[in-house]
Amino acid sequence: MSEPSELGARAEKLDADDELAGIRARFVLDDVVYLDGNSLGALPAHVPGRIEDVVRRQWGELRIRSWEESGWWTAPERIGDRIAPLVGAAPGQIVVGDSTSVNVFKALVAAVRIAGDGRDEILVDATTFPTDGYIAESAARMTGRTLRPVTPAEVPDALGDRTAAVLLNHVDYRTGRLHDLPSLTAAVRAAGAVSVWDLCHSAGALPVGLDEHGVDLAVGCTYKYLNGGPGSPAYLYVRHGLQDRFDSPLPGWNSHAEPFGMHREFAPASGAMRGRVGTPDILSMLALEAALDVWDGVPVEAVRAKSLALTDFFLECVEAYVPAGRVESVTPGAHAERGSQVALRCADAGQVMKELIARGVVGDFRHPDVLRFGFTPLYVSFADTERAARVLADVLDG
Numbered sequence: 001m002s003e004p005s006e007l008g009a010r011a012e013k014l015d016a017d018d019e020l021a022g023i024r025a026r027f028v029l030d031d032v033v034y035l036d037g038n039s040l041g042a043l044p045a046h047v048p049g050r051i052e053d054v055v056r057r058q059w060g061e062l063r064i065r066s067w068e069e070s071g072w073w074t075a076p077e078r079i080g081d082r083i084a085p086l087v088g089a090a091p092g093q094i095v096v097g098d099s100t101s102v103n104v105f106k107a108l109v110a111a112v113r114i115a116g117d118g119r120d121e122i123l124v125d126a127t128t129f130p131t132d133g134y135i136a137e138s139a140a141r142m143t144g145r146t147l148r149p150v151t152p153a154e155v156p157d158a159l160g161d162r163t164a165a166v167l168l169n170h171v172d173y174r175t176g177r178l179h180d181l182p183s184l185t186a187a188v189r190a191a192g193a194v195s196v197w198d199l200c201h202s203a204g205a206l207p208v209g210l211d212e213h214g215v216d217l218a219v220g221c222t223y224k225y226l227n228g229g230p231g232s233p234a235y236l237y238v239r240h241g242l243q244d245r246f247d248s249p250l251p252g253w254n255s256h257a258e259p260f261g262m263h264r265e266f267a268p269a270s271g272a273m274r275g276r277v278g279t280p281d282i283l284s285m286l287a288l289e290a291a292l293d294v295w296d297g298v299p300v301e302a303v304r305a306k307s308l309a310l311t312d313f314f315l316e317c318v319e320a321y322v323p324a325g326r327v328e329s330v331t332p333g334a335h336a337e338r339g340s341q342v343a344l345r346c347a348d349a350g351q352v353m354k355e356l357i358a359r360g361v362v363g364d365f366r367h368p369d370v371l372r373f374g375f376t377p378l379y380v381s382f383a384d385t386e387r388a389a390r391v392l393a394d395v396l397d398g
Contacts (some may be wrong), residue, residue, distance in 0.1 A: 007317055007386050014313070014382040020306055026294045027227075033384045033391075035363045038201060038341050038374025041291075043225030050290035054283065065110045075285050076254075077272050082292045083226070083235055086300055087199060087218070088209040093212050093237055095275040096222070096285060100200060100234040101131050102250070103219040104167070106275060107236060108139045109249040111165035111194035111217055114242060119164035119193065121146045123155060126304055127175050132198055136167050142249075147263065152179045159191035166193055166386045170208065171339035173200035177330040178202070182213045190216055194242075200224060204295075205340035205377070206304040216242055225340070225376055228288035236275040243271055252277035294378060306377035308341040314342055317389030326396045330370065344371045346396075355395045361388045 015021055028043040039174040058066040067073045080094030087094075098106075114120065124136040126149035133149070140147035147195040150158045152168055159166070166188045171178050183195060188195040197218040202208055204225030210218055222228035238246050248268070253259050254276035257267040268274050315329060346352055346369060353365040363373040373388065 002026075004321070004390060007320060008291060008383075011313070011382040011386040014309070018306065018366075018382070020298070020302060020377055021381070023294065023298065024381065027379045031360065032372050033361045035147050035361065035373040035375065035380065035384070035386045035388055037227075037376030037380070038205075038224050038372070039364055040223055040230060041204075041225060041376060042379055043229070044227055044291045044294045046293065047229070047287055051283065051287050054286050071280050072280070072286075075282065075289065075372055076276055076280050077131045079285060079289045079292070080235055080272060082289065082295075083203070083222070085222070086208075086226070086295065087203050087237070088207060088213075089211050089237055090240070092271055093210075093239060093243075093273040094235050095238075095278055096235045096288070097233050097280050098236075099132060100198070100219055100221045100279075101135055103234050103236040103275075104132055104135045104196070104198065106248050106250055106277075107196045107217040107219055107238075108136060108165055109143060110238075111196050112139070112143045112145060113247045114194050114216075114245050115164035115192075119162055120144070121148055121160075122164055123158055123166040123193075124149050125168045126151050127172055127174075128167070128169050129200070132167060132169070147244055152184060155184055156187045159187060159193060161192070163188075163191055163193040165196055167196045167198070169198045169201070171341075173201055174203075174370055174372070175343050176339045176341035176372075178206070178332070178337050180336075181208070181215070185213050185215050187215050187347040189216075190386075201339055201341070204300075205307055206302070207300050210237055211239070215239065224374075226288070227291045227294065227376075227378075229284060229291065229301070232288045232291075233281055236272075238275060243274065246274045248274055248277075248280060250277045254278055254280070255355070298378070303377045307375055308335050308338070310375040310377060310380060310382065311338060311340065311342050313382055314385045314389055317386050318344070318392065319344075321389050321393035322396055323393070327371070327392075339375045340377070341372060344373070345369050346371050352392075355398075356388075356391060359391050359395065361391045363388075 058070040076096045079096045081091045195216045199220035203220045222232045251266045257269045331342045349369045
């Protein structure tokens with residue numbers, strides 16, 4: 001078994017060799033080990049100054065003129081194109097705005113409408129984040145479809161002529177399990193159904209390949225690995241081939257072909273603008289746009305490589321430091337099945353996490369017994385990782 005001195009020395013060496021190490025300086029950080037970026041990403045250091053300009057000059061001085069002169073009106077599509085490379089999408093397919101929940105609703109109802117009247121069943125990830133399930137149940141009732149919860153592994157066998165749409169999570173929010181987006185998307189397509197993917201726990205942590213793998217629709221938040229800030233707007237992806245058939249259940253003046261025409265009848269805009277609804281939330285949207293600057297020059301593949309290295313190292317340190325039998329990893333060991341977090345089952349997880357936070361290691365607790373640690377490769381170091389495991393062992397020993 002490795003000793004603390006040995007693992008500490010390895011952490012120093014890994015940090016010295018880390019090609020992404022310099023990006024840590026782009027964030028506001030302190031001496032806390034922050035492993036909750038899968039809930040809320042850290043603040044990029046330049047964002048406050050950028051938002052001060054938005055508030056004082058764009059809003060304070062230009063006022064209404066900023067919709068045109070400061071580019072407020074085009075922000076949803078412009079920022080969508082900034083996110084596109086991070087999820088493997090060509091420009092013109094992503095619009096930013098609304099919450100993840102609202103975008104799940106738009107995508108799922110639109111998927112059912114695309115599938116047509118002959119298909120009366122919606123498959124939903126039975127292990128999904130609760131809100132996705134609530135939205136799916138409501139969408140099924142509203143569209144007169146039957147909702148069928150299945151695990152991602154059960155999807156291929158559950159697909160059939162009745163399947164209209166399939167809503168899946170790319171990474172399980174509790175366990176960190178990475179689901180097989182390429183093969184599941186291909187199975188959905190072969191069955192004639194429409195795929196809808198939730199990317200909240202994968203975008204910004206690993207390659208997604210929306211275009212490459214033929215995903216139909218996708219949604220995601222921006223306040224986790226994309227570091228957009230608390231409540232920052234979500235995004236909606238509609239692949240080019242479906243955009244003229246995307247019939248939003250929430251048509252608004254912003255998604256009208258002539259938004260300032262104030263016509264009584266709705267005529268949908270072309271392209272990604274069909275995913276818009278009402279007036280964009282400009283302050284949080286422009287904070288997100290500024291935050292995305294930290295990705296300049298950063299390849300997602302390098303982020304994925306470091307993510308796997310960090311989680312591997314954490315699991316090794318936990319095994320070395322933590323008393324035997326005290327915790328159990330529920331995160332898959334295989335790289336192809338792992339996102340960018342480690343979830344440890346622990347009998348008194350809630351109290352353990354409180355003590356960890358008090359000692360400067362911030363993760364989170366998921367009911368009933370899961371300690372969840374998120375590894376954001378842009379700012380988490382290997383020294384952070386070793387320290388987190390060492391403090392965890394101290395807490396459990398105590």
